[in-house]
Amino acid sequence: MSVIGETSAALPIAWDRLGDGEPLLLLHGLGGERHVWEPVLAPLAAHRTLIVPDLPGFGASPALPGHTPPTPAALAAAIAGLLDALGLDAPDVAGNSLGGWVALELALAGRARSVTALCPAGFWSRPLGPRRDGARRFARAVRPLLPLLTRVGPLRRAALAGTVARPQQVPARAAARLIGSYAAAPGFLAADAAMRAGRFARIADVTVPVTLAWGERDRLVRPPRELPLGVVSVLLPGCGHLPMWDDPALVTQVVLRGAAQAA
Numbered sequence: 001m002s003v004i005g006e007t008s009a010a011l012p013i014a015w016d017r018l019g020d021g022e023p024l025l026l027l028h029g030l031g032g033e034r035h036v037w038e039p040v041l042a043p044l045a046a047h048r049t050l051i052v053p054d055l056p057g058f059g060a061s062p063a064l065p066g067h068t069p070p071t072p073a074a075l076a077a078a079i080a081g082l083l084d085a086l087g088l089d090a091p092d093v094a095g096n097s098l099g100g101w102v103a104l105e106l107a108l109a110g111r112a113r114s115v116t117a118l119c120p121a122g123f124w125s126r127p128l129g130p131r132r133d134g135a136r137r138f139a140r141a142v143r144p145l146l147p148l149l150t151r152v153g154p155l156r157r158a159a160l161a162g163t164v165a166r167p168q169q170v171p172a173r174a175a176a177r178l179i180g181s182y183a184a185a186p187g188f189l190a191a192d193a194a195m196r197a198g199r200f201a202r203i204a205d206v207t208v209p210v211t212l213a214w215g216e217r218d219r220l221v222r223p224p225r226e227l228p229l230g231v232v233s234v235l236l237p238g239c240g241h242l243p244m245w246d247d248p249a250l251v252t253q254v255v256l257r258g259a260a261q262a263a
Helices: 034-045 071-084 100-109 132-139 143-149 151-159 172-184 188-196 247-259
Strands: 002-006 011-017 023-027 049-053 091-098 116-118 210-215 232-236
Touching: 011 034, 011 071, 023 034, 023 071, 023 100, 034 049, 034 172, 034 247, 049 071, 071 100, 071 188, 091 100, 091 247, 100 116, 100 188, 100 210, 116 247, 143 151, 143 172, 151 172, 210 247, 232 247
Parallel strands: 023 049, 023 091, 091 116, 116 210, 210 232
Antiparallel strands: 002 011, 011 049
């Protein structure tokens, strides 16, 4: 079921709800949208009620109002408004990339019962410099041709190689949507700049169970050298930055196991 929910800040957030059981919030990464979770939705929904939003500035959700910088903490505050509207205090949360960082910010704010972060952003040793945006400019230029280009196996593999370790497993339709979302997101540049200008340095302050899962073949982020005692860190063999497309069964297992820690 696809729903438009009003947050406490009157910011409309596009979100889907499916499944049955304890609530599990899924947060996508930079340049993505809620449909990035497609490979794991059915297996997760067999165990949990899934709340799957588009972050502000991505998918069908508008950007944060005014001149609010879309930092991970600000994005978390907007999602907390959605939780308020849904009557949810602190659900289990899983996030990918930027969504993993947002999930950890929700935990710091007392709005997550557990966090499972897949290839989370923010664990770099120092803030990053500005991004070279050539790949996104190219994706924007070819966007009208994506349904055709992604039908060609070698082109689809080349386009997804930076984020998916097994791009041959991604159907042409899904590949076109992944690339198109990355190219079209109006909030991409501001969220990217806000993300790269900081880092998540408060992992030791998170008091709920945390699982950090890292793609063995991720080209974008790597595990930090040290983590606080109690934080579970696992490797996802053969997976890239979007592990839900590389190994849906493994990601489903890791997310459900991470959420089960709260019990």
